[in-house]
Amino acid sequence: MIAVISNAIKDFLNMEWLTGPFLDKELRVSSRHRRNYLLRAIYVLTLLFFVAITWVNIIENSRNMTFQRSRLAEMGRMITVTIVQFQFIATQVIAVILFCNSVSNEIYHRTLGVLLTTPVTSFQIVMGKLVSKLFQIILLIAISLPLLAIVRIFGGVSWSYILTSLCVTLVAVIFAGSLSLFFSVVFRQAYFVIILTMSILGFLYGLRNLDFVRFSRGISFNRYGYRSPSFSPFFIFEKIINYIRSPGQNIFNNELIIYSSLLLLISLILLLRSSHLLRKIALANAFGQKSFWKRMIRRIDIFCDKLFATKKIKPDEQIRHVWGPAVAWKEMRMKFSSREKMFVAIIISIELIMIIAMYLFPYIASEYGYDEALTLYLYVFMGFGVFSTVFFSVRCITSEKEAQTWCSLLMTPLSDWQIMSGKFVGILRRILPIWIMLFIYFCAFTNISGRGPLSLFLLTIMMIGIVAFLYGASLYFSSRFKNTSNAIIAIIILLSVIWLVFPVVIDSNIPRFYAQYFQFGPFNRSYMIINPFILTQTIMTTDLYTVRQYITWPDQTRDYLSSFILMTNIVFAYLLSGAFFAWRAKCQFRRHIF
Amino acid sequence: MIETKHLTKVFGNLTAVDDLNLFIKQGDIFGFIGPNGAGKTTTMRILVTLMEPTRGHALIDGLDVTRNGQKVRRIIGYMPDFMGVYDDLKVFEYLEFFAAAFGIERSKRKSIVEGVLELTDLQSKKSATVDSLSRGMQQRLGLARVLIHDPKVLILDEPASGLDPRARIEIRELLKELKRMGKTIMISSHILSELEEICDHVGIIEHGQLVYSGTIEEIRPRLGIHTKVRVQVLDNQEKAIEILAALPQISQVQLCKNYISVTFREGENMDGIIARTLVNANIDVVAIQPEQLKLDDAFLQLTKGIVH
Numbered sequence: 001m002i003a004v005i006s007n008a009i010k011d012f013l014n015m016e017w018l019t020g021p022f023l024d025k026e027l028r029v030s031s032r033h034r035r036n037y038l039l040r041a042i043y044v045l046t047l048l049f050f051v052a053i054t055w056v057n058i059i060e061n062s063r064n065m066t067f068q069r070s071r072l073a074e075m076g077r078m079i080t081v082t083i084v085q086f087q088f089i090a091t092q093v094i095a096v097i098l099f100c101n102s103v104s105n106e107i108y109h110r111t112l113g114v115l116l117t118t119p120v121t122s123f124q125i126v127m128g129k130l131v132s133k134l135f136q137i138i139l140l141i142a143i144s145l146p147l148l149a150i151v152r153i154f155g156g157v158s159w160s161y162i163l164t165s166l167c168v169t170l171v172a173v174i175f176a177g178s179l180s181l182f183f184s185v186v187f188r189q190a191y192f193v194i195i196l197t198m199s200i201l202g203f204l205y206g207l208r209n210l211d212f213v214r215f216s217r218g219i220s221f222n223r224y225g226y227r228s229p230s231f232s233p234f235f236i237f238e239k240i241i242n243y244i245r246s247p248g249q250n251i252f253n254n255e256l257i258i259y260s261s262l263l264l265l266i267s268l269i270l271l272l273r274s275s276h277l278l279r280k281i282a283l284a285n286a287f288g289q290k291s292f293w294k295r296m297i298r299r300i301d302i303f304c305d306k307l308f309a310t311k312k313i314k315p316d317e318q319i320r321h322v323w324g325p326a327v328a329w330k331e332m333r334m335k336f337s338s339r340e341k342m343f344v345a346i347i348i349s350i351e352l353i354m355i356i357a358m359y360l361f362p363y364i365a366s367e368y369g370y371d372e373a374l375t376l377y378l379y380v381f382m383g384f385g386v387f388s389t390v391f392f393s394v395r396c397i398t399s400e401k402e403a404q405t406w407c408s409l410l411m412t413p414l415s416d417w418q419i420m421s422g423k424f425v426g427i428l429r430r431i432l433p434i435w436i437m438l439f440i441y442f443c444a445f446t447n448i449s450g451r452g453p454l455s456l457f458l459l460t461i462m463m464i465g466i467v468a469f470l471y472g473a474s475l476y477f478s479s480r481f482k483n484t485s486n487a488i489i490a491i492i493i494l495l496s497v498i499w500l501v502f503p504v505v506i507d508s509n510i511p512r513f514y515a516q517y518f519q520f521g522p523f524n525r526s527y528m529i530i531n532p533f534i535l536t537q538t539i540m541t542t543d544l545y546t547v548r549q550y551i552t553w554p555d556q557t558r559d560y561l562s563s564f565i566l567m568t569n570i571v572f573a574y575l576l577s578g579a580f581f582a583w584r585a586k587c588q589f590r591r592h593i594f
Numbered sequence: 595m596i597e598t599k600h601l602t603k604v605f606g607n608l609t610a611v612d613d614l615n616l617f618i619k620q621g622d623i624f625g626f627i628g629p630n631g632a633g634k635t636t637t638m639r640i641l642v643t644l645m646e647p648t649r650g651h652a653l654i655d656g657l658d659v660t661r662n663g664q665k666v667r668r669i670i671g672y673m674p675d676f677m678g679v680y681d682d683l684k685v686f687e688y689l690e691f692f693a694a695a696f697g698i699e700r701s702k703r704k705s706i707v708e709g710v711l712e713l714t715d716l717q718s719k720k721s722a723t724v725d726s727l728s729r730g731m732q733q734r735l736g737l738a739r740v741l742i743h744d745p746k747v748l749i750l751d752e753p754a755s756g757l758d759p760r761a762r763i764e765i766r767e768l769l770k771e772l773k774r775m776g777k778t779i780m781i782s783s784h785i786l787s788e789l790e791e792i793c794d795h796v797g798i799i800e801h802g803q804l805v806y807s808g809t810i811e812e813i814r815p816r817l818g819i820h821t822k823v824r825v826q827v828l829d830n831q832e833k834a835i836e837i838l839a840a841l842p843q844i845s846q847v848q849l850c851k852n853y854i855s856v857t858f859r860e861g862e863n864m865d866g867i868i869a870r871t872l873v874n875a876n877i878d879v880v881a882i883q884p885e886q887l888k889l890d891d892a893f894l895q896l897t898k899g900i901v902h
Contacts, residue, residue, distance in 0.1 A: 319684055319686045319687055319690075319720070319721060320687060321687075321690060321700075321703075321704075322687070322690045322691055322693070322694040322700075322703070323700070325694075326691055326692075326694035326695040327695070329691065329694065330680065330683070330691050333682070333683065333687065334680065334682045334683070335682045400678075403678040403679075403680075403681075404674070404676055404677065404678030405678035405679065405680060406678075407644055407672075407674055408674075408677065408678065408692075408739070409695070410644060411642060411643075411644070411667055411670075411672050412667065412692065412695035412696055413664050413667045413668050413695070413696060413697060414695050415664075590643075590644065593644055593645075594639070594644075594645075
């Protein structure tokens with residue numbers, strides 16, 4: 001009897017009833033992969049880096065030792081917030097990346113069909129993938145526990161807050177992972193899954209302040225607080241951060257439980273749907289049956305064809321002869337793929353809806369302030385421009401490698417520069433509509449006459465510089481990696497570091513802190529101005545009509561001429577960096593072919 | 595035309611090509627044979643400038659492939675083991691694109707493309723999109739692509755893999771036609787019997803090392819394999835075996851189904867003796883056929899644990 005009970009307990013604990021043999025397999029395999037150790041090392045180092053920034057900021061802002069000691073509890077709270085925030089964001093990003101190819105890889109390697117011929121159920125396959133990769137993320141979360149324990153010595157934050165935040169992080173990770181896993185079932189390309197999941201998470205992040213109740217009554221966005229429930233998962237997290245910052249409130253309330261349950265419920269629905277689709281998609285792949293999603297994509301494809309009025313090539317249609325440089329001709333001749341068409345159509349539709357919404361619902365502008373709303377819109381348009389440039393550029397070589405056409409192209413006597421310039425033409429063809437939308441928006445809706453012609457010129461040269469830089473950098477990663485997903489992850493990391501992490505570091509007191517020991521020169525916030533979004537804001541919020549006008553930059557105020565020179569210098573730096581990356585890409589062209 | 599001198603390629607701990615020395619004359623068809631992972635594809639990739647050797651040199655028409663990449667690309671045509679195609683282009687456009695990439699003048703492109711389409715029997719498909727072609731047609735299109743700039747040297751990595759018997763025969767016939775046109779062809783394949791018919795020379799590679807290089811006829815004495823003949827008699831098989839086994843020139847006599855397999859001693863090959871002896875013994879001889887050494891057998895013997 002005891003043996004039966006102990007066996008039942010063992011069976012329950014090894015989780016084979018839920019995950020099939022996948023958990024066991026993944027646990028064995030994960031220890032053999034060097035990238036898992038690398039991931040943990042980078043995670044710990046980045047976490048320590050952010051903790052260091054917070055630490056230095058605190059002690060720099062309170063030089064007096066007695067004062068510092070009196071504020072230890074606050075210091076503890078701030079470091080805890082840093083760790084918890086970092087974990088919340090980093091683990092979700094890692095979850096998206098880890099899950100992005102979990103099922104599509106099985107489809108790609110044609111092992112899914114084999115799996116489905118075994119007694120393992122679709123749900124076990126999905127749960128096996130989820131749980132096995134969750135273990136890795138839980139390990140990452142656990143790594144920070146000793147650090148949190150040390151910080152606890154300072155006081156100020158109780159364990160209940162920390163544990164609650166960890167639980168909420170885990171819930172968010174399960175949600176992000178389930179979403180990524182679901183898309184991994186539907187779409188084969190891992191990079192597409194990453195982009196789609198990130199976009200949805202970003203959208204939900206943007207919704208965290210959105211007051212649906214008031215909005216539905218036609219009143220306005222609510223930018224000041226949470227007067228009515230929000231449907232965003234990030235909402236709970238913000239509440240917890242507020243609790244940690246202002247302790248004394250009861251963290252275990254109904255709201256927290258409801259939101260966590262809601263997220264877990266959505267995750268469960270996604271997982272059930274994934275397991276339901278899994279068999280269908282496997283059968284579709286095995287026997288060529290068109291799945292629901294393929295039919296949907298086909299319909300979108302037809303819709304996009306109508307939207308862009310592109311003609312389908314008929315077999316008897318006249319052959320178009322090659323003119324001009326071969327690669328450029330090919331790039332111009334090739335049709336947009338259905339995914340590319342969908343991508344461009346969605347972006348332009350969102351932009352149009354935003355413009356229409358601005359004028360149909362004037363309270364959007366009145367709530368934010370007209371100029372602020374215009375700047376926000378410009379941010380979004382700019383973001384789409386950057387995003388599309390990266391998306392199309394990063395695929396230009398990896399897609400050829402994946403289709404195994406790259407070596408055919410390299411076997412021709414075309415020089416590497418000819419191939420690069422040809423590819424650039426193809427990318428321009430794809431991204432131009434999106435950048436033109438930004439340009440039209442700027443000219444038509446932002447009172448350009450009040451800002452002066454210089455603003456238009458500055459925006460134009462900035463766009464040129466940014467596109468050149470993004471093309472060069474994306475091309476480098478495209479030539480460096482064999483698949484698009486890795487290249488996209490690399491370029492996202494690069495841009496995040498340049499435009500996000502560095503400005504945060506420069507803006508912190510760390511450089512000043514070390515400067516006093518190493519006799520560095522004065523630091524200021526000038527680094528912020530290389531961020532294209534900051535540049536756009538500077539152009540947007542300044543009256544450039546009169547030459548004598550002074551322009552407010554993030555670091556200081558400059559006159560008209562200095563601003564012009566600074567802007568051209570920044571653009572030149574971007575062009576130079578783009579050229580440098582393009583040169584490096586050229587050097588990599590023939591190195592990672594197979 | 596193609597030459598490698600101490601060619602070596604190392605990937606981490608693995609030596610894919612190990613001190614390989616090859617020489618292929620102009621106008622020859624050279625069969626490059628070896629088991630999977632032997633180093634055939636790596637050697638070919640080095641020859642076509644897609645990979646750099648760790649040590650040694652590879653020369654095509656006297657040009658070092660690492661130093662004269664651009665020049666070499668103009669004189670070679672390479673067809674990889676798996677060839678990707680640009681799906682949205684039509685057959686004619688696809689070939690014209692590569693003609694433009696090889697710098698062929700615009701006025702000449704059309705006739706050249708028509709010519710290679712005719713050679714590869716793809717004229718009827720010139721308006722079809724590339725992705726609508728069958729695997730066999732795509733392989734033929736691949737051959738058309740490598741011929742577009744009229745290269746002196748063709749390097750074909752398993753061009754018949756995955757094709758049905760009819761398509762294989764068509765590819766073989768096409769290669770014979772190319773040989774008649776004076777092209778130097780280096781071809782790798784797992785279908786060894788196919789190479790036997792078309793190759794002038796073969797090279798057998800295992801673990802990155804060349805274990806044999808020479809003509810097919812030279813393989814037999816090199817391996818010490820004795821000549822065999824098949825003898826068919828009308829009746830009295832047992833008597834025939836008895837008589838033949840008594841001959842000093844013959845080492846072994848075996849009855850196989852409806853014929854007698856006779857193996858001569860080393861250096862001996864006297865078909866006439868068999869006929870004369872059997873006729874003198876009043877045994878009616880139906881046929882005496884030499885039993886050819888197949889390339890597959892040679893491959894098995896040469897690669898069976900010789901190099902480790």
